[in-house]
Amino acid sequence: MDNLARAADYLNRCSKCGGCQAVCPLYQETRAEPYVARGKLFLLKNHLEGKLPLSAKMKEIMSLCLLCKACVNQCPNNIPVDQLVLGARQKIAQEKGISFVKKNVFQHLLKNNGRLTLAARLGWLYQRAGVQWLVRKSNILKVFGEEIVQKERLLPKMAKRPFRKQVPRFLTCSRPKLRVAYYTGCLTNFVYPATGHAVVNVLRRHDLEILIPEQWCCGIPALASGDEKTAAELARKNVEVFQRAGVDAVITDCASCGSMLKEYADLLGTPEAKAFAGKVLDFSQFLSEAVSFRAGEIEVPRLATYHDPCHLKRGQGVFEAPRRLIRKVPGLRFKEMKEPDRCCGAAGSFNLTYYNLAAKIGRRKVQNIRETGADFLVTGCPSCIMQLRHMLELENSPVQVLHLAELLSMTYSSQGQANESGRGCSHAVS
Amino acid sequence: MLQSSLINEIKKIVGKENVLATLEERLCYGYDSTPEAFLPDLVVRPDSAEQIQKIIKLANLHLFPVIPRGAGTGLSGGSLPVKGGVVLDLTRMNRILEIDEENLVAVVEPGVVTSHLQEEAEKRELFYPPDPASLKTSTIGGNVAECAGGPRAFKYGVTRDYVLGLEVVTPTGEILRTGGKTVKSVTGYDLIRLYTGSEGTLGIITKIILRLIPKPEAKETMMAVYERLDDAAKTVTLTIKRGIIPVTLELMDDLTIRCVENYLQIGLPLDAEAILIIEVDGPADLVKKQTEQVAELCRASGAREIKIARNEKEREEIWAARRAVSAAVVQIKPTKISEDIAVPRSQIPQMIRRLKEIASRYQLNLVIFGHAGDGNLHPNILCDQNDPEEMERVEKAIGELFQAAVELGGTLSGEHGIGTMKAPYLKLETGEAGYEVMRAIKKALDPNNILNPGKIFGSERNG
Numbered sequence: 001m002d003n004l005a006r007a008a009d010y011l012n013r014c015s016k017c018g019g020c021q022a023v024c025p026l027y028q029e030t031r032a033e034p035y036v037a038r039g040k041l042f043l044l045k046n047h048l049e050g051k052l053p054l055s056a057k058m059k060e061i062m063s064l065c066l067l068c069k070a071c072v073n074q075c076p077n078n079i080p081v082d083q084l085v086l087g088a089r090q091k092i093a094q095e096k097g098i099s100f101v102k103k104n105v106f107q108h109l110l111k112n113n114g115r116l117t118l119a120a121r122l123g124w125l126y127q128r129a130g131v132q133w134l135v136r137k138s139n140i141l142k143v144f145g146e147e148i149v150q151k152e153r154l155l156p157k158m159a160k161r162p163f164r165k166q167v168p169r170f171l172t173c174s175r176p177k178l179r180v181a182y183y184t185g186c187l188t189n190f191v192y193p194a195t196g197h198a199v200v201n202v203l204r205r206h207d208l209e210i211l212i213p214e215q216w217c218c219g220i221p222a223l224a225s226g227d228e229k230t231a232a233e234l235a236r237k238n239v240e241v242f243q244r245a246g247v248d249a250v251i252t253d254c255a256s257c258g259s260m261l262k263e264y265a266d267l268l269g270t271p272e273a274k275a276f277a278g279k280v281l282d283f284s285q286f287l288s289e290a291v292s293f294r295a296g297e298i299e300v301p302r303l304a305t306y307h308d309p310c311h312l313k314r315g316q317g318v319f320e321a322p323r324r325l326i327r328k329v330p331g332l333r334f335k336e337m338k339e340p341d342r343c344c345g346a347a348g349s350f351n352l353t354y355y356n357l358a359a360k361i362g363r364r365k366v367q368n369i370r371e372t373g374a375d376f377l378v379t380g381c382p383s384c385i386m387q388l389r390h391m392l393e394l395e396n397s398p399v400q401v402l403h404l405a406e407l408l409s410m411t412y413s414s415q416g417q418a419n420e421s422g423r424g425c426s427h428a429v430s
Numbered sequence: 431m432l433q434s435s436l437i438n439e440i441k442k443i444v445g446k447e448n449v450l451a452t453l454e455e456r457l458c459y460g461y462d463s464t465p466e467a468f469l470p471d472l473v474v475r476p477d478s479a480e481q482i483q484k485i486i487k488l489a490n491l492h493l494f495p496v497i498p499r500g501a502g503t504g505l506s507g508g509s510l511p512v513k514g515g516v517v518l519d520l521t522r523m524n525r526i527l528e529i530d531e532e533n534l535v536a537v538v539e540p541g542v543v544t545s546h547l548q549e550e551a552e553k554r555e556l557f558y559p560p561d562p563a564s565l566k567t568s569t570i571g572g573n574v575a576e577c578a579g580g581p582r583a584f585k586y587g588v589t590r591d592y593v594l595g596l597e598v599v600t601p602t603g604e605i606l607r608t609g610g611k612t613v614k615s616v617t618g619y620d621l622i623r624l625y626t627g628s629e630g631t632l633g634i635i636t637k638i639i640l641r642l643i644p645k646p647e648a649k650e651t652m653m654a655v656y657e658r659l660d661d662a663a664k665t666v667t668l669t670i671k672r673g674i675i676p677v678t679l680e681l682m683d684d685l686t687i688r689c690v691e692n693y694l695q696i697g698l699p700l701d702a703e704a705i706l707i708i709e710v711d712g713p714a715d716l717v718k719k720q721t722e723q724v725a726e727l728c729r730a731s732g733a734r735e736i737k738i739a740r741n742e743k744e745r746e747e748i749w750a751a752r753r754a755v756s757a758a759v760v761q762i763k764p765t766k767i768s769e770d771i772a773v774p775r776s777q778i779p780q781m782i783r784r785l786k787e788i789a790s791r792y793q794l795n796l797v798i799f800g801h802a803g804d805g806n807l808h809p810n811i812l813c814d815q816n817d818p819e820e821m822e823r824v825e826k827a828i829g830e831l832f833q834a835a836v837e838l839g840g841t842l843s844g845e846h847g848i849g850t851m852k853a854p855y856l857k858l859e860t861g862e863a864g865y866e867v868m869r870a871i872k873k874a875l876d877p878n879n880i881l882n883p884g885k886i887f888g889s890e891r892n893g
């Protein structure tokens with residue numbers, strides 16, 4: 001199956017107006033035509049017409065896309081550029097294969113939660129057992145260049161125990177109105193358990209029965225690298241688990257996971273996948289639309305601003321809900337930043353592959369954040385959180401990056417005191 | 431093809447990271463916003479006039495074409511490398527060097543994006559009026575080279591009216607400065623006007639001094655709907671007779687209206703023959719008074735409906751209809767041939783009749799919209815470039831529509847330039863003598879035909 005060929009009609013729709021230049025974060029940093037949608041579409045058109053092979057250069061150009069959909073929004077002819085880029089990556093992966101490391105991660109690690117947990121544990125050991133200290137102190141990574149030193153610092157601290165091992169699989173209350181499942185995502189599970197605890201804490205205030213079943217990576221890392229087969233396998237596993245759970249809604253705390261889960265319908269095309277995808281709601285969307293959100297009474301006398309994750313605003317059309325919720329936090333003031341929906345540069349693992357470019361994009365975001373004078377930067381995607389914390393740290397900024405759930409969770413009394421940006425926090429929910 | 435020793439020399443000038451030589455990269459610098467595309471031999475991204483000077487000297491020594499390029503959003507083929515050679519991408523030269531609030535001028539490099547300059551000017555309560563539709567992507571350098579216009583041209587003029595000074599690398603590799611920060615200047619020939627609109631054939635613009643004006647205090651926007659096109663035209667004439675010069679007087683014809691309505695579903699009237707979008711600006715008191723006067727004139731000329739925007743949101747809604755045109759019309763067919771003839775404004779109804787007649791005779795889909803205030807119309811032919819029979823009819827129709835424009839005292843191009851698209855028709859307007867003078871200028875300044883060959887002059891198109 002060749003998604004690219006199927007999308008060929010779209011390529012003819014590009015009038016090469018260049019409107020994408022105005023919104024593409026990569027173009028704005030590089031001002032290089034191959035990296036903007038118009039250039040990529042023109043190359044793909046040439047490829048489909050048999051004039052251009054899928055060379056190493058093509059692979060590089062197609063990998064240089066944040067999939068942030070800013071161009072899709074801007075395009076007067078509604079060309080789904082991100083889908084075409086994914087189609088190209090898939091075809092390149094089929095023809096050329098994917099890298100040894102990625103192949104192992106996708107085909108062995110992601111499909112096996114035991115091994116994934118072990119890998120996270122090794123990461124934790126690296127960071128805690130003094131190895132990281134040694135590596136940083138000795139500057140050994142400098143041998144590989146300054147970029148890799150920065151990349152190593154971008155990696156957040158791994159949680160000692162994955163979030164899902166810290167909470168029961170089933171939480172209920174006296175008179176539940178709805179039965180929901182919580183899809184935790186890998187970053188919350190392995191890196192930011194505090195986000196997970198905050199999500200659970202907020203949900204528990206709304207008369208819900210909450211299930212946190214055993215689950216798998218949503219598949220977006222594999223799909224973004226062109227490995228549709230692995231992505232589909234993971235999708236099938238997740239659909240099966242969550243459909244069996246018989247819930248009214250599947251709640252996600254990760255913009256990228258959420259947009260991916262909602263795409264399972266197209267990816268698998270089965271009635272089960274469609275039914276599942278229809279139940280997926282972002283955390284903010286659920287609180288704002290499915291229940292009537294009740295904030296706690298603890299005041300948060302701070303100034304907050306909000307960053308729209310690409311996969312939440314353009315990926316799922318969710319941008320009003322989080323703002324509505326933020327405004328309900330007692331005592332909190334809200335100030336919109338400039339270009340709130342501009343990509344932060346994280347884009348999955350883009351910031352690991354192209355650290356310097358992602359950092360350039362991130363710096364503009366950080367500047368926009370700092371201009372508001374906010375104490376809190378609130379957002380709805382752990383991947384953005386990882387990038388933004390790193391970027392703000394580089395500038396020694398005091399701005400605290402919070403997941404929306406962490407902010408809302410601060411308002412409830414039994415939560416105890418507001419947690420510090422969430423790291424390492426592991427209060428148990430019984 | 432360029433020899434590798436030559437490429438190495440160019441790399442020494444601009445740094446190897448600023449020389450793009452792979453097929454993939456070169457393909458991306460061979461197109462603009464027209465349907466055509468060519469393959470350059472090399473793409474070079476210089477950072478200074480001195481680097482450009484060195485490249486031009488090499489070009490004269492080794493005789494390769496050099497094609498200056500901004501954002502590549504031209505609509506006449508001005509930046510297409512039709513004969514291969516080196517595409518000189520000027521987008522790295524994107525510094526606003528100065529905004530001089532005392533003398534009301536801005537000094538900029540050619541790669542500055544037009545809207546960036548406008549934003550910077552507006553922060554200081556200043557205004558740079560030229561507003562080509564591509565202003566969020568197109569560069570000032572490209573705007574000057576093509577003498578770009580836009581909807582506001584009726585009141586505020588086009589790019590040419592704002593250029594006070596230029597730094598130019600000549601086709602033989604000299605650096606020349608002309609004009610400056612003064613409003614007046616009559617020392618010798620007016621080289622600024624010569625270079626403005628020269629489409630990259632006479633020099634590479636490396637620095638631009640632009641005139642700014644104070645930002646107007648207020649503006650009002652309205653939309654008037656007409657059952658008859660002639661009534662819309664009458665409004666235009668009456669408004670100007672009353673001494674009111676609106677900023678914009680945008681016209682959309684019946685087919686354009688239907689396409690936009692089908693696309694946006696915002697309740698545009700499907701039975702109307704024309705819509706006018708009118709904006710007035712200036713001091714707040716005056717704008718209020720003029721808005722009422724214009725609304726009155728619309729009614730008097732037979733507008734069946736007038737909508738005045740009460741707030742920013744309603745203003746946006748009105749402009750959304752106009753902005754959607756380009757996207758909406760490609761629903762008809764995928765290839766859009768966008769022309770930009772201009773006629774004296776009194777001839778607009780006549781021109782539109784001629785256009786419709788030509789389209790029906792050649793059985794083509796034609797939509798007409800444009801800037802009725804300054805007589806600049808955008809007849810857009812919607813066709814399919816993969817259908818050679820249809821493209822042949824398109825070619826013939828274009829020839830006739832140019833002929834009609836010239837007969838009515840108009841011009842082939844109001845704001846897009848000649849480039850490759852209109853080169854075969856140039857003589858229709860210039861006549862033999864005008865054509866020869868232009869050729870003589872080109873030959874005198876660029877004896878080796880280095881800069882942007884194959885443009886403007888039709889006889890060179892295939893030669």
